[in-house]
Amino acid sequence: MTNNRKKSPPVKRRSWSGLFLRLLLVAALLLTVWVVYLDHQVTSRFEGNRWEVPSRVFARALELYEGASLSPDALESELAALGYRRDGALSQPGTWHRQGNQLRLRSRGFQFPGGPESGRTLSLRFDNSTISQMRVEQGQPEPVVRLEPQAIGGIYPAHNEDRILIRLEQLPPLFREALIVTEDRDFADHWGLAPVSIARAMLANMRAGRVVQGGSTLTQQLVKNFYLTADRTYSRKLNEAMMAVLLELRYPKEEIFAAYLNEVYLGQAGQRSIHGIGLASQFYFGKPLSELEVQESALLVAMVRGPTYYNPRRHPQRATERRNLVLGLLEEQGNLSAGAARDARRAPLGVIEQPRFQANPYPAFMDLVRQHLKRDYDDKDLQSSGLRIFTTLDPQVQTTAARRLSETLDELSAGPGNDTLEGAMVITRPHSGEVQAVVGSRASGAMGFNRAVAARRPIGSLIKPAIYLSALEQPSRYTLISPLKDEPFRIEFRNGDEWSPKNFDGKSHGEVPLHQALSKSYNQATVRLGLDVGLDPVRDMLQRLGLERRPGSYPALLLGSLDLSPLQVTELYQTLAASGYQVPLRSITAVTTSDGEILSRYDLEIRQVVEPGPMHLLHYAMQETVRDGTGRGVYRFLPDAIHVAGKTGTTDGGRDTWFAGFTGNTLGVTWVGTDDNVPTLLSGGTGALRVWGRVMADLPQQSLAPVVPGNVDYHWIDTESGLLTAENCRDARRIPFIAGSAPTQTRPCGDTMGGRVQRWFERLF
Numbered sequence: 001m002t003n004n005r006k007k008s009p010p011v012k013r014r015s016w017s018g019l020f021l022r023l024l025l026v027a028a029l030l031l032t033v034w035v036v037y038l039d040h041q042v043t044s045r046f047e048g049n050r051w052e053v054p055s056r057v058f059a060r061a062l063e064l065y066e067g068a069s070l071s072p073d074a075l076e077s078e079l080a081a082l083g084y085r086r087d088g089a090l091s092q093p094g095t096w097h098r099q100g101n102q103l104r105l106r107s108r109g110f111q112f113p114g115g116p117e118s119g120r121t122l123s124l125r126f127d128n129s130t131i132s133q134m135r136v137e138q139g140q141p142e143p144v145v146r147l148e149p150q151a152i153g154g155i156y157p158a159h160n161e162d163r164i165l166i167r168l169e170q171l172p173p174l175f176r177e178a179l180i181v182t183e184d185r186d187f188a189d190h191w192g193l194a195p196v197s198i199a200r201a202m203l204a205n206m207r208a209g210r211v212v213q214g215g216s217t218l219t220q221q222l223v224k225n226f227y228l229t230a231d232r233t234y235s236r237k238l239n240e241a242m243m244a245v246l247l248e249l250r251y252p253k254e255e256i257f258a259a260y261l262n263e264v265y266l267g268q269a270g271q272r273s274i275h276g277i278g279l280a281s282q283f284y285f286g287k288p289l290s291e292l293e294v295q296e297s298a299l300l301v302a303m304v305r306g307p308t309y310y311n312p313r314r315h316p317q318r319a320t321e322r323r324n325l326v327l328g329l330l331e332e333q334g335n336l337s338a339g340a341a342r343d344a345r346r347a348p349l350g351v352i353e354q355p356r357f358q359a360n361p362y363p364a365f366m367d368l369v370r371q372h373l374k375r376d377y378d379d380k381d382l383q384s385s386g387l388r389i390f391t392t393l394d395p396q397v398q399t400t401a402a403r404r405l406s407e408t409l410d411e412l413s414a415g416p417g418n419d420t421l422e423g424a425m426v427i428t429r430p431h432s433g434e435v436q437a438v439v440g441s442r443a444s445g446a447m448g449f450n451r452a453v454a455a456r457r458p459i460g461s462l463i464k465p466a467i468y469l470s471a472l473e474q475p476s477r478y479t480l481i482s483p484l485k486d487e488p489f490r491i492e493f494r495n496g497d498e499w500s501p502k503n504f505d506g507k508s509h510g511e512v513p514l515h516q517a518l519s520k521s522y523n524q525a526t527v528r529l530g531l532d533v534g535l536d537p538v539r540d541m542l543q544r545l546g547l548e549r550r551p552g553s554y555p556a557l558l559l560g561s562l563d564l565s566p567l568q569v570t571e572l573y574q575t576l577a578a579s580g581y582q583v584p585l586r587s588i589t590a591v592t593t594s595d596g597e598i599l600s601r602y603d604l605e606i607r608q609v610v611e612p613g614p615m616h617l618l619h620y621a622m623q624e625t626v627r628d629g630t631g632r633g634v635y636r637f638l639p640d641a642i643h644v645a646g647k648t649g650t651t652d653g654g655r656d657t658w659f660a661g662f663t664g665n666t667l668g669v670t671w672v673g674t675d676d677n678v679p680t681l682l683s684g685g686t687g688a689l690r691v692w693g694r695v696m697a698d699l700p701q702q703s704l705a706p707v708v709p710g711n712v713d714y715h716w717i718d719t720e721s722g723l724l725t726a727e728n729c730r731d732a733r734r735i736p737f738i739a740g741s742a743p744t745q746t747r748p749c750g751d752t753m754g755g756r757v758q759r760w761f762e763r764l765f
Contacts, residue, residue: 043250046226050259051275052157053165053386053594057369058149059393060434060589061112064124064134065144069700071129072103074396079105081150081395083286083352093119094291101126104137108288110148113390113590113598117146129700150395151282153360155370157383160271164278165386165594168258172292175277176257177335178301182326184218188253192219192244219244222260266300267307269355274307284312286352294336295344298326299351312351319349360447364424364440365393367450368567368587376600377591386594391587392434397699401425401437401668402444404694409442409672412687421680423672423691424451426570428585430577430667432604435587438567449675452566457656457673459569460560460649461521461630461684463542465576465618467530467558468518470541472614474533475741480515480617481722486525491555501527501559504650504683513722515621515735519629521648523559530558544609546571546582560649569660570669576618577645577662579706580610612709613738619645619706620736626661633685634661637693643704646692648684655679657687664702668692711739723747 062078064070079096084105087095096105102125109119120139125132136142156162168176180187186194194217216224223243247256265273266280274283280300281289292300302322303310312319324345331341360366369391373382381387409421427437440450449455471478486509490500501523503509509522517525530538535553542562543550551562564572567585575582583606591600622645626634630648638644646661656673657680672687673680680687708714716732718725722743725732729749 046247046251046259050226051163051165051262051386052161052384054154054156054162055382055385055387055389056151056164057153057155057366057389057391059152059391059395060436061110061146061149063144063146064122064131066131066134068131069129070126070131072098072101072124072126074129075103075124078147078150078396082148083282083288085287090121092291094287106138107145108148110146111596112146113592113596113601116596117148120145149390152362152391152393152395153366155373155382155389156272160273161275162269162272162279163262163274163276164282165262166258166276166278166289168254168261170278170288170290171261172290172294172297174294174330174335175292175297175301177333178294178298178326178330179218179261179304181329181333181335182301183221183304184216187218187257190217190219190248192217192246192248193241217244218260219247219256222256222263223247225263225265226259264304265307266303267311283355284351286355293344293347293350294330294340295323295327295347296350298330298344299323299349302326312349313353316349316351323349362393362398362438362444363447364444364450364452365391365398365435365438365587367440367453368435368438371453372587373591387599388592388594388596389588390590390592392429392436392589393587394436397427398437398439400698401427401439401695404698405439405670405691406442406444408691408694412672412682412690420674420676420678421672422451422675423670423688424455424566425668425670425691425695426452426566427666427668427695428570428574429665430574430662431581431583433574433578433583433586434589435585436666451671454565455671455675456563456565456568457671458560458651459562459564460651460656460658461523461526462569462573462647462649462658462660463558463560463562464518464521464526465622465647466541466545466572467526467533467538468514468621469576469610469614469618470533470537471514471529472617472738473611475613475738478514478529479737479741480513480621480735481717481743482514483511483722484514484517484522484525484529486510486512486517486522486528488524489528499555513719515624516629518621519624519627521625521630527555527558531555542572544582545575546584560651566669566671569658569671570667573660573662573667573669575609576615576622577667578606579619580608580612580615581606582609612707613711616706616709616712617736617738619704622646623704630683630685631659631661631689633689634693637697638701641703642701645704646689648689650683653679654682654687657682657684657689659684659688659692661689661692661696662704663696664704666696666699666701668695670695708736712736713739713742715742717743718747721747725749 084094084096086097088097090097090104090106093106093108096103104123106121107119110117118139121137122145123135123137154162186196220240223240262276265275267274267283269283274280277300278289281287281292285292285296299312299319302319310319310322327336327341327344330336331338369389405423405425409423413421422442425439426435428435438452440452441448488500488508490498492498503523508524512522512525535557539551539553551557571585574585586602588602590598590602592598623643625631626644626646631646634644634646642663644661644663646659649658655677656671658671660669670688670692672682672691714734714736716725716727717735718729719731719733724743724746726749
């Protein structure tokens with residue numbers, strides 16, 4: 001029988017070896033891709049801009065020299081803010097010692113924009129709040145020695161990481177040894193992974209019954225912090241191990257170690273995270289890393305394991321035990337003698353109560369700094385490039401202004417309806433435009449609305465010097481003794497509205513000389529003068545003095561119906577205080593890279609906008625304002641020997657009270673009022689002036705001494721008639737005039753019997 005079935009083709013046997021080979025090739029390809037990807041991650045970050053380093057902002061540097069107005073108490077306060085410590089032996093930089101009126105200190109070096117300033121040992125002698133003698137005991141002798149500036153804040157990236165980059169040569173003694181013996185003993189020998197260390201750590205932890213050692217290498221910890229998330233997954237651990245190996249293959253140990261020191265997380269300050277041992281040293285001990293003692297270095301190393309768990313401020317006992325463990329390991333390895341280890345274990349933690357390295361202790365001033373920086377820098381550069389910004393802030397002036405404003409408002413708030421009082425103040429140097437202090441609110445250290453920079457309120461009588469200056473620029477028409485009518489009048493507008501200005505006291509004073517109208521702040525006389533001079537010249541004057549926008553043309557402008565911030569008022573009065581020279585306000589002196597290369601220098605720029613003659617006459621009248629006029633309360637706070645020029649300002653109901661005044665070395669503008677614009681029942685003289693006076697009384701003051709221009713002559717004037725008279729006459733007053741504008745007629749003293757009888761009755765009654 002024939003079998004017609006077709007034969008099935010033979011079944012090919014699978015080649016397991018071939019399949020395995022193909023799978024191996026695929027795995028090798030995937031492994032290669034994975035390694036190449038991880039290698040790219042490692043190199044792109046490590047070779048690029050590794051960190052977004054915030055810009056660091058510094059206050060002015062305190063200058064020490066013979067004749068400087070500085071008390072030993074004020075210097076002690078400055079040294080404390082800089083983290084200097086009492087030490088009679090001056091054993092290291094950042095130490096000082098005082099005995100009576102003599103103070104010795106050992107300063108730190110600092111990289112200033114103009115070059116480095118080396119550390120020196122100084123001996124200072126004080127006499128009546130003045131440095132009477134300065135001797136350089138060690139270091140290069142200099143007539144002026146600068147202390148390093150106080151760090152007053154930073155401009156941070158969005159992730160709020162903060163750090164101070166350090167180099168390995170800045171490490172204090174035994175820091176490197178402490179970190180390696182505690183965290184990674186085989187760091188010098190391994191290739192990123194250390195199986196022996198893992199086994200050793202497991203054994204040590206089992207013996208102690210708790211975690212005392214870790215198995216991860218420093219390289220693995222750096223990879224985890226630098227590149228990866230904190231997820232506890234096998235894939236993350238695998239990536240960490242491979243990236244650690246790749247990092248070790250590509251970069252030298254020293255570079256990896258330095259990166260670790262700058263990256264390690266060591267605590268939290270509010271929303272700001274503290275990274276790197278450079279910032280941690282300032283944050284916990286208030287001093288540079290290089291000045292740490294061995295027990296302080298051990299504490300920072302101890303916190304690497306758990307900055308929150310071993311936080312020395314919250315858990316001092318835990319932190320002490322962990323620190324002492326690190327010291328014990330140093331002793332075991334022979335890095336520390338038994339006696340030195342014992343002394344270090346007995347030492348207190350040494351942590352300062354409040355971090356001096358605060359994120360933003362002066363928020364109002366920092367607002368102004370940011371505003372000025374925006375002219376030249378974008379936010380990304382400021383947040384990530386590690387720039388160093390040197391400012392004009394004087395911490396002593398700032399602290400004094402903030403304290404006195406708060407204290408005075410507390411007192412004024414005791415009155416009815418004043419519980420919502422607020423205030424602001426700006427203080428500058430008249431002839432340099434350097435802003436020394438900005439106080440933006442009653443709670444000056446808190447973030448919030450900055451009234452000094454952002455609150456625009458009617459300025460009231462602060463506008464009057466601009467009006468009188470416009471008139472005094474016309475000496476053929478106006479002098480300080482020109483008679484003005486302080487009498488009621490009415491202005492009718494085209495739409496039928498009427499305006500009739502009134503004096504603050506509700507009274508009229510008849511015919512008064514021009515200087516008295518300003519010093520007494522008579523509204524009726526001022527408006528008459530302003531209308532006679534013309535609104536346009538007054539508006540021009542405001543812009544010449546520093547007002548950026550041109551104000552509207554309306555009669556109420558003459559009584560201060562112009563909304564300005566205290567900072568904008570300061571810009572106007574800066575020109576008045578600088579004798580007619582427009583001096584732009586400066587909050588920044590220089591910006592440098594982290595290495596000290598100068599990027600921008602903000603030098604003094606001045607331009608004369610008002611002639612010296614009219615300015616001198618205005619200064620005369622503004623000094624009269626504080627001697628005999630609305631600002632006479634100044635001399636409740638300052639001695640009579642200090643000459644001051646100033647002007648009060650008050651709006652309806654005391655909703656805004658102002659005082660702007662300047663001495664020979666200080667200009668201050670103060671505002672007191674409420675945010676909801678309710679009446680305060682105060683005036684410029686009882687509100688803002690009180691703050692101003694207390695602040696200035698606490699600061700070293702130089703008397704205002706304007707230089708008499710060549711075209712200004714002083715003459716004795718009879719105040720009754722306005723005519724020339726003799727110096728010894730009864731009503732004689734010495735008054736300045738621009739050459740050619742003084743009266744030509746003379747009135748004799750008139751010392752007759754009738755005159756003597758009249759003067760006797762006047763003195764009697």
